[in-house]
Each structure stands twice: as structure tokens, then as C-alpha cells.
Amino acid sequence: MKADLYICDDTFKYNGFDSVADVKRKLSDFLIMLDEIRKYNEENSLYLVKENFGKTVVFGDKKTINDIVSDYESSTLTYGKDVLTLFMGIFKHCKNSQVSLNDMKEYLAMEDDKNCSAILVLNPLNGYQEHIQVLSSVGGWLRFRRYFLAKYPGDEEFFLSESEKYFPNLRIHEYTKDTLGDVLASHHKKIVAYLSVLNDCLIMEFNASGSRDFVSFLKKFAGDHQLEGASFEGTKDNKFNFIFPDGTEAYCEPHLKMFTDDSGNRNQHCRIHFKKPSGNEVVVYVGCICGHM
Known part of the structure; x- marks a missing residue:
């Protein structure tokens, strides 16, 4: 089954209270999930509004993702190499999209035995905390795929x-x-x-x-x-x-x-x-x- 996966940049915005360690842990889980997804590239398409994503502030220091990626040496020392690897990998492996969050939510209901969709998030998506098609970790990814295997x-x-x-x-x-x-x-x-x-x-x-x-x-x-x-x-x-x-x-x-x-x-x-x-x-x-x- 083919899955269209939309990375929601809105959920990457700094939530106002997470420590650097908290954000890095979430990013690490997200990176592990992406690595698992990319094992099956032919069955999964990743989409991202790259312009919005680059302007997103993830940590409490008000630096955007573009700022972090453009200053590799300093950012590696501050955040660690894995954070840079994730951000650069997202830009590299995702297709550019202009899909809004409302569009993403509507796509969740569009499915058949050959196609389905999911939203990839860093922080919880309001109103969708328990939704099987909202993913932030390998565990969520497996539950999503198993759900559709059981259905089709x-x-x-x-x-x-x-x-x-x-x-x-x-x-x-x-x-x-x-x-x-x-x-x-x-x-x-x-x-x-x-x-x-x-x-x-x-x-x-x-x-x-x-x-x-x-x-x-x-x-x-x-x-x-x-x-x-x-x-x-x-x-x-x-x-x-x-x-x-x-x-x-x-x-x-x-x-x-x-x-x-x-x-x-x-x-x-x-x-x-x-x-x-x-x-x-x-x-x-x-x-x-x-x-x-």
C-alpha cells in the first residue's frame, strides 16, 4: 500500500517550555522513524512545505532551522550532529509541497486498498493526539501500517x-x-x-x-x-x-x-x-x- 506522508512544520515550532535535551529527544525519535520509513521508499512519499519549515524556530534560542543548517560547525557543537542530519535529511528526501495543515487533515479520510495518508509531527497535533494516522515515532509508524494491513x-x-x-x-x-x-x-x-x-x-x-x-x-x-x-x-x-x-x-x-x-x-x-x-x-x-x- 502506498502512503503519502506529510511533515507538519507547525508541530516543529518551539512550545515554550521544552529544554534543549527534550527537543533533541523528540528529534531523535523522529529521525529513527524517518530512517525506518525510508527503508521502503517505493511505498512511501514524503512531503514538506520547505519554505515554512526552514523558517521554523525549534529551540528556545529563536534560531530558525535555516539558521541552524547554515552554521554547521556552531550548530553541531550546540545541538549535536544528529539534529543537523535530521534537518538536512528532511530537506533532501522530501518533495516540496504547498499543502496546508487543513488539507493534510482532509487527506486522512481519503483511502482505499492501494493508498493512504498520514501526518508526521514533532509535538502533538491538537485534537489528534490519539489519531492512528498522526505519527512521531517508530511505534506510531508501525501502528499506522498495521492498522491498514488489518483493514486491507x-x-x-x-x-x-x-x-x-x-x-x-x-x-x-x-x-x-x-x-x-x-x-x-x-x-x-x-x-x-x-x-x-x-x-x-x-x-x-x-x-x-x-x-x-x-x-x-x-x-x-x-x-x-x-x-x-x-x-x-x-x-x-x-x-x-x-x-x-x-x-x-x-x-x-x-x-x-x-x-x-x-x-x-x-x-x-x-x-x-x-x-x-x-x-x-x-x-x-x-x-x-x-x-x-
Whole structure:
């Protein structure tokens, strides 16, 4: 899906109370988000009203972005190289635009299965603090992309290709291409929600729990995240063995359970089988997304 992304210069204006460190932290988050977005240049177009942006005062010293960029040595000492890198990168990688903030807001409602829009902000945009299409960090970027993946899942190949981008802490086995079709049309919103929990929370929370009992941990994990279920199959079977491209041999008996589909119909089963995290693993290996193995 193609995304048109509009950087809102109004939200870069100094808010009157942030310290230099506060602004630099926000700029750092914004830079990390832009770096993630630019990994997929063909699917994302960045727009900026460059004239307005250059005239914007970001810090409390009343210097404009143009002032900061034009005095490289002094600005590097004062603000750090990353700040200069961000500002110069925004000018370089964004297409010039004359779109107003009101136009940007209107564009948010214009979408289909091939196109969507978002506003990129440094400080909160009044009235849009919780809007899924207003982004300031990688976390916001992933929520935005996952939202539209859940809304427009496409076919199995498209869904898995997009999942590879927007669930960076998951490795989904290619076998899933053969089983996903049984549940994608009926469970695509729930699958995205459950994969989000696996990606964002499983390893961190399991490590923090200090638990050696993964069965008990899974029950608590499901309850904490309002999942319909999570457990082991209960019987050892070779069908749960998967070998991933990186050479990892993963036994994927543990699984998240769905008993209802996206419409709330009962007895509509879907399962996501994955490997129990171990050692220093930083990704979750997902063996299968299916109705039942």
C-alpha cells in the first residue's frame, strides 16, 4: 500500500517550555522513524512545505532551522550532529509541497486498498493526539501500517510480505503461505492484533517475568493482553518442528488461540504457533498461522 506522508512544520515550532535535551529527544525519535520509513521508499512519499519549515524556530534560542543548517560547525557543537542530519535529511528526501495543515487533515479520510495518508509531527497535533494516522515515532509508524494491513489484508502473499516489514521482531515461516488462506478472510484483524502482541511484548515480558514455567506464563500473557487463549497443544508431534532460513530449528507447539472471527462469530478457530523464546533470542519464530494443525 502506498502512503503519502506529510511533515507538519507547525508541530516543529518551539512550545515554550521544552529544554534543549527534550527537543533533541523528540528529534531523535523522529529521525529513527524517518530512517525506518525510508527503508521502503517505493511505498512511501514524503512531503514538506520547505519554505515554512526552514523558517521554523525549534529551540528556545529563536534560531530558525535555516539558521541552524547554515552554521554547521556552531550548530553541531550546540545541538549535536544528529539534529543537523535530521534537518538536512528532511530537506533532501522530501518533495516540496504547498499543502496546508487543513488539507493534510482532509487527506486522512481519503483511502482505499492501494493508498493512504498520514501526518508526521514533532509535538502533538491538537485534537489528534490519539489519531492512528498522526505519527512521531517508530511505534506510531508501525501502528499506522498495521492498522491498514488489518483493514486491507490482500491475499496471503501480500499479507506475509507486509508482515515482514511491520512485525520486525517476528520471523514467520514460509509454510504459512499454505495455511493462512483458511483464516485470513475471516480473522485478518485479529491476526494483526495477535501478531502485534507477539512482536511487541512476548520476549520482553517473558524475560522480565523470570518464569521457567512457560505454560503458566502463557495463560497470564493471554489474560494481560485480552487474548482469547494461549497454551500448548499437549502432545509432542513432529508437525510442530520448523527449520527457518537462518538455520534455527524451532519447535512451535505453543500457540495463541482465537475462538471467534472478526465478526464475533463463535467456533471460528485460528491459531498462531510459535517457538518459546530461549537464550539470547531477540525475535519470535512463528511456525504457522492456521485454523488447526
